[in-house]
Amino acid sequence: MWVASRELATRWCVANSRQALSLVLDKISTLVWCLIQPMTFKNMAKKLLGDPINRVDGALKATGRARYSADIKRPGMLHGVLVMSTIANGKITAIDTADALKVPGVVNVMSHQNAPKLAGMDKNKPSEIATDRVLHVFQDDLVHYNNQPIAMVLAETLEQATEGASLVRVTYQTQPVKLPLPAGKADMSTPKQMPRVDDQVDTKRGDLAAGLAAAINRMEETYTTPTMNHNALEPHALLAYWEGDKLTMYNATQGISGCQKRVAEIFGMPKENVRVITQFLGGGFGSKGTTFSHVMLAPMAAKLTGKPVRLVLKREQMFGMVGNRSATVQRLNLATGKDGKLLATAHHSITQTSDFDEFAEPAGTITRMLYACPNLDTTHKFIRANIGTPAPMRAPGEAPGVFALESAIDEMAAQLRMDPLAFRLANYAETDPNKDKPFSSKSLRECYRQGAERFGWSKRPAQPRSLKNGNYLRGMGMATTVYPMNRGESTALVRLKPDGTVQVETATQDLGTGTFTIMTQIAAEVFGLSPDQVTLSAGDSIYPTSSVSGGSRNTASTGSAVTQAAQEVLKKARQMALKDPKSPLFNVAEAEIVVQKGGQLQQKSNPKVGEALTSLLKRNGNKPLEATVQSKQGDEKGKYSMNAFGAVFAEVEVDELLGEVRVTRLLGSFAAGRIVNLKTARSQVLGGMVWAVSMALHEKTVFDPRNNRVMNANLAEYHVPVNADIQEIDGFFIEEADDIVNPAGVKGIGEIGVVGTVSAIANAIYHATGRRFRDLPITVDKVLA
Amino acid sequence: MKQITVTVNGQPHSAEVEPRLLLVHLIRENLNLTGTHIGCDTSSCGACTVLLDGKSVKSCTVLAVQANGKSVSTVEGLCAPGAALNPLQEGFKENHGLHCGFCTPGMMMRATELLEHNPDPTEDEIRWGISGNLCRCTGYNNIVKAILYAGAKMRGEEPASTEPQFV
Numbered sequence: 001m002w003v004a005s006r007e008l009a010t011r012w013c014v015a016n017s018r019q020a021l022s023l024v025l026d027k028i029s030t031l032v033w034c035l036i037q038p039m040t041f042k043n044m045a046k047k048l049l050g051d052p053i054n055r056v057d058g059a060l061k062a063t064g065r066a067r068y069s070a071d072i073k074r075p076g077m078l079h080g081v082l083v084m085s086t087i088a089n090g091k092i093t094a095i096d097t098a099d100a101l102k103v104p105g106v107v108n109v110m111s112h113q114n115a116p117k118l119a120g121m122d123k124n125k126p127s128e129i130a131t132d133r134v135l136h137v138f139q140d141d142l143v144h145y146n147n148q149p150i151a152m153v154l155a156e157t158l159e160q161a162t163e164g165a166s167l168v169r170v171t172y173q174t175q176p177v178k179l180p181l182p183a184g185k186a187d188m189s190t191p192k193q194m195p196r197v198d199d200q201v202d203t204k205r206g207d208l209a210a211g212l213a214a215a216i217n218r219m220e221e222t223y224t225t226p227t228m229n230h231n232a233l234e235p236h237a238l239l240a241y242w243e244g245d246k247l248t249m250y251n252a253t254q255g256i257s258g259c260q261k262r263v264a265e266i267f268g269m270p271k272e273n274v275r276v277i278t279q280f281l282g283g284g285f286g287s288k289g290t291t292f293s294h295v296m297l298a299p300m301a302a303k304l305t306g307k308p309v310r311l312v313l314k315r316e317q318m319f320g321m322v323g324n325r326s327a328t329v330q331r332l333n334l335a336t337g338k339d340g341k342l343l344a345t346a347h348h349s350i351t352q353t354s355d356f357d358e359f360a361e362p363a364g365t366i367t368r369m370l371y372a373c374p375n376l377d378t379t380h381k382f383i384r385a386n387i388g389t390p391a392p393m394r395a396p397g398e399a400p401g402v403f404a405l406e407s408a409i410d411e412m413a414a415q416l417r418m419d420p421l422a423f424r425l426a427n428y429a430e431t432d433p434n435k436d437k438p439f440s441s442k443s444l445r446e447c448y449r450q451g452a453e454r455f456g457w458s459k460r461p462a463q464p465r466s467l468k469n470g471n472y473l474r475g476m477g478m479a480t481t482v483y484p485m486n487r488g489e490s491t492a493l494v495r496l497k498p499d500g501t502v503q504v505e506t507a508t509q510d511l512g513t514g515t516f517t518i519m520t521q522i523a524a525e526v527f528g529l530s531p532d533q534v535t536l537s538a539g540d541s542i543y544p545t546s547s548v549s550g551g552s553r554n555t556a557s558t559g560s561a562v563t564q565a566a567q568e569v570l571k572k573a574r575q576m577a578l579k580d581p582k583s584p585l586f587n588v589a590e591a592e593i594v595v596q597k598g599g600q601l602q603q604k605s606n607p608k609v610g611e612a613l614t615s616l617l618k619r620n621g622n623k624p625l626e627a628t629v630q631s632k633q634g635d636e637k638g639k640y641s642m643n644a645f646g647a648v649f650a651e652v653e654v655d656e657l658l659g660e661v662r663v664t665r666l667l668g669s670f671a672a673g674r675i676v677n678l679k680t681a682r683s684q685v686l687g688g689m690v691w692a693v694s695m696a697l698h699e700k701t702v703f704d705p706r707n708n709r710v711m712n713a714n715l716a717e718y719h720v721p722v723n724a725d726i727q728e729i730d731g732f733f734i735e736e737a738d739d740i741v742n743p744a745g746v747k748g749i750g751e752i753g754v755v756g757t758v759s760a761i762a763n764a765i766y767h768a769t770g771r772r773f774r775d776l777p778i779t780v781d782k783v784l785a
Numbered sequence: 786m787k788q789i790t791v792t793v794n795g796q797p798h799s800a801e802v803e804p805r806l807l808l809v810h811l812i813r814e815n816l817n818l819t820g821t822h823i824g825c826d827t828s829s830c831g832a833c834t835v836l837l838d839g840k841s842v843k844s845c846t847v848l849a850v851q852a853n854g855k856s857v858s859t860v861e862g863l864c865a866p867g868a869a870l871n872p873l874q875e876g877f878k879e880n881h882g883l884h885c886g887f888c889t890p891g892m893m894m895r896a897t898e899l900l901e902h903n904p905d906p907t908e909d910e911i912r913w914g915i916s917g918n919l920c921r922c923t924g925y926n927n928i929v930k931a932i933l934y935a936g937a938k939m940r941g942e943e944p945a946s947t948e949p950q951f952v
Contacts, residue, residue, distance in 0.1 A: 680881065
C-alpha cells in the first residue's frame with residue numbers, strides 16, 4: 001500500500017485489482033492503494049533474489065489515473081511559456097513585449113527587466129555539490145548559450161501564452177561563439193573536481209613509461225562520443241503557488257529533498273517554507289536530478305503575478321537548459337607482456353562544460369579499477385563552450401568511458417589473438433587496484449561464466465567476418481560492465497501499529513523504477529508481513545528528507561533508512577516482549593527473539609514460544625511503536641571498494657550494402673548485491689541495455705557550428721530506439737550476499753545495464769565486419785564509409 | 786470560437802473552443818482527462834495517442850475542431866472506475882510493461898487498435914505495430930509481452946507466464 005501526500009484531493013482504494021478498482025472520491029484525504037497479490041513467505045531471512053511482485057502503482061498507471069506534475073491544476077492558474085535565446089553568446093539589448101501583451105489573456109511577460117530579485121543569488125555559482133548548477137533566472141541581460149530561457153509569457157490559457165511568446169521581439173549584441181567538441185579544442189583546462197568529489201581528477205600508478213617499454217604488444221587509439229540529451233518521455237513540468245511566504249511546488253524532480261533545499265537557498269527563505277511534491281515522475285535519467293532554472297522561474301512568475309503558475313517545457317526547450325551528456329574525446333593506450341597481462345594503461349579524456357559552470361564527465365574513473373595493471377595514468381580535461389551545462393545522464397562518465405576502455409581491451413585481445421573473455425580473465429582485479437582495498441564483494445567471474453554459458457560464447461569463432469545470416473554478417477561481442485555503489489543520506493520513519501500494519505514515511509520520489517514498491521517490500525520483510533500490510537507515505541517534502549534518485553543510489557540510501565528504522569522498531573518490540581511478564585517471551589534473551597511470517601515474534605531455539613506483534617502491542621497500551629533513522633555511509637567506504645559488476649554479451653547482424661546494424665541478441669549477467677524485487681530489477685537492467693543500443697547506434701545531439709543551436713531538438717530527429725529496433729534481450733542476476741555495502745545489502749541497478757553494453761555491441765560489430773568503429777553512434781553512413 | 790460536440794468515452798461533450806485548440810488540450814484541460822500525456826509536441830513519441838472513431842491518432846497533432854461530431858476513446862475509457870482492468874491494462878500491470886507509466890496510456894490505445902485488426906499478432910508484428918510509440922524506460926520487451934498477454938486473454942486462451950524467465 002502506498003499513500004501519497006495527505007492533502008491530495010482524491011482517495012483511491014484499489015483493494016484487489018483482480019476483482020475491481022474501487023474508487024472512492026474523498027476530498028480531504030489521501031491516495032491509497034493496496035497491493036494486489038497475497039504474498040507467501042518461504043524464508044524469513046533476507047532474500048538475495050527478492051519476490052517478483054507487481055508494482056504497487058501498476059493499476060493506477062494502467063488506468064491513466066496516476067497524476068504527473070503537468071496534470072495538477074489550481075484555480076486561477078496561469079500558463080507560462082518560455083521565450084528562449086536565439087544566440088549562443090552575448091547580451092540582450094532590448095526586449096519588446098508590446099505585441100505579446102496585446103494578445104487577449106496574456107497578463108504579463110517576465111524577463112530580466114521585471115523579474116523578482118532573488119535573495120540567494122550569491123549561492124548561484126559553481127557549487128561543491130555536484131548536482132547544483134549555475135542557473136539563468138532573469139537576473140541579468142547575459143546570454144551564455146542558445147536556447148537559454150530569457151523571458152516567460154504568462155496567460156490564462158496555454159494557447160494565449162504560446163502566441164504571446166511568439167511575439168516577444170529580442171535584440172542582442174552578439175559575441176563570438178565557443179564551439180563544443182570535437183571542434184572546440186582550444187581553451188582546455190583541468191577540472192577542479194569530479195562529480196563524485198572523492199574521485200581524483202588525475203591519477204598515476206607505477207611508472208607508465210617503464211610499463212610501455214617493457215611491453216611486447218601496444219595499442220593506442222582515440223574514441224569519441226557525441227553530446228546526448230536525456231529525453232525522458234515526460235517533459236519537465238511544475239505548478240508553483242504561494243500562500244503568504246510559503247511556496248508549494250508540484251514539480252517533476254528526481255530529488256524532492258534536494259529541490260526543496262536548493263529552491264529555499266536561491267529564494268533566500270527557510271527550507272520549511274518550501275514544499276515539493278512529486279506524485280509520479282515520467283522518467284528523468286539525470287536531467288531531473290538537478291534543480292534547473294525553470295524550477296525557480298515558475299515560483300518567480302507566481303510571485304510576480306500573484307497567481308499559481310504552471311510551466312511545462314516544450315520538447316525543444318529540453319535541449320539546453322536541463323543538462324546533457326558531455327561529448328568525449330578519449331585516448332587509450334594499452335600495453336601487455338607476453339603472458340597477455342596488462343603492463344601499462346593510459347586513459348586521457350577530454351570532455352566539455354559550459355562557459356559559466358563546471359561539470360566534468362568522469363570518463364576515466366572506471367579504467368583505474370577495472371583490471372589489474374601496475375602502471376597507469378588517467379587524466380581529465382575539459383573545454384568550455386557556449387552550451388548549457390552538462391549534467392549526469394544515466395551512467396555519467398561510466399557509459400562513454402567504459403565504451404572506450406572495453407573497446408580498447410577488445411582491440412588488444414584481437415592483437416594478442418586471445419579470446420576477449422580469456423583476456424579479461426587474465427587481467428582480473430582481485431582487489432581494487434586504484435584504492436588498494438578489497439572489494440566488499442565481487443562476483444564478476446561468476447557473471448562471466450554464467451553469461452558466457454547462457455549466451456553460447458564458446459560458439460564464437462575467433463576470426464572476424466566468419467559468420468553469416470543471408471545478406472547479413474553476424475558477429476558476437478562481449479564486455480565487462482560495472483557501476484560503483486553510491487549511497488546518500490536518507491531518513492525514514494517506520495511506525496508499527498497495534499493492528500499489525502506498518503506505516504513508512506520518507507520524502508522519496510519514484511522515478512518510475514519502482515521505488516515505492518521496493519520501499520514497501522523492504523519494510524514488510526523486516527516484520528515478516530506481506531507488502532499489502534505496509535503503507536508508504538512518500539513523494540512529498542513534508543516527510544523525512546531522502547536521497548536523490550540518481551547514480552543508482554536510492555535503494556541503497558532510502559532503502560537502508562527504511563531497513564534501519566524498521567529494525568529499530570523491531571528491536572523495541574523485542575525489548576517490550578522480554579520485559580513483559582505476560583508475554584510468552586518474558587525474560588528470553590533479545591538475540592533469541594526472531595520474527596517470523598505473519599508478524600510473529602518467536603524464540604529461535606524453541607519456535608513454539610512466541611506471540612504476534614499485534615497481541616504484544618495491544619497488551620502494552622495499544623499504542624504504535626515507531627522509530628526515525630537517519631542513515632548514511634559509515635567507515636566501510638574507507639575500508640572497501642564497493643561496486644556492482646556484470647558481463648554483457650551481444651550478437652549483431654550487419655548488412656554492409658545498406659549499412660544497417662541490427663542488435664539481434666543481448667544478454668547481461670549482473671551481480672549487484674541483494675535484489676529486492678526480481679521483476680522490477682530485471683526490467684531496470686533491460687531498460688538500461690536498450691539505452692546502450694541507443695548510445696551505440698542512434699543518439700547524437702547535433703549543433704549548428706555557426707551558433708551552437710541544436711539542429712535536432714525534437715524526437716523525430718534525435719533518434720532513440722523504437723520497439724522495432726529491439727530484438728531479443730535478457731538479463732539475470734547472480735546471487736550475491738554483501739553485508740558490508742549498506743544495511744539494505746543492495747548495490748544499485750539503474751545504470752549497470754548501460755555501461756558495458758555499448759562496447760559489447762561495438763565489439764560485436766567488429767567481429768561481424770572486421771572493422772573497428774571508434775566514433776559513436778555507429779550509424780549507416782559510418783558503416784558504408 | 787467554434788461550437789463542437791465530441792463524444793469522449795461514450796459521453797457527448799459540447800464546448801466552445803478556439804479553432805487552434807489541440808485535441809489533446811481539449812481532453813486534458815477542458816475535460817480533465819489527464820491520462821492522455823504530452824511527450825514531444827511533434828507527434829513523434831505517441832504519449833498522446835487516442836482513438837478517433839476507432840483509429841489511433843496522436844492527439845497533439847489533431848485540432849479539437851477536427852474531432853467535431855466524432856468519437857474519441859482515451860485510456861480512462863478502457864475500464865470504468867471501479868470495474869476490473871481490461872485485458873490490456875491487466876497485461877501491462879502483470880508483465881511490468883510500464884515503469885514511469887508516461888508512455889503507457891498511448892501505448893495501450895495504440896495496442897487496442899492493433900489487437901482489433903490483428904487479434905493474434907506475432908511478436909514481430911507487435912514490435913512494428915507499436916513503433917510509433919516511444920518508451921524510454923522498459924526496454925520494450927515487457928510491453929510486447931503485455932500485448933501478447935492481452936491478445937491471448939481476449940481470444941479466451943491462457944496467457945503465458947508473467948514470471949521472469951531465468952530465475
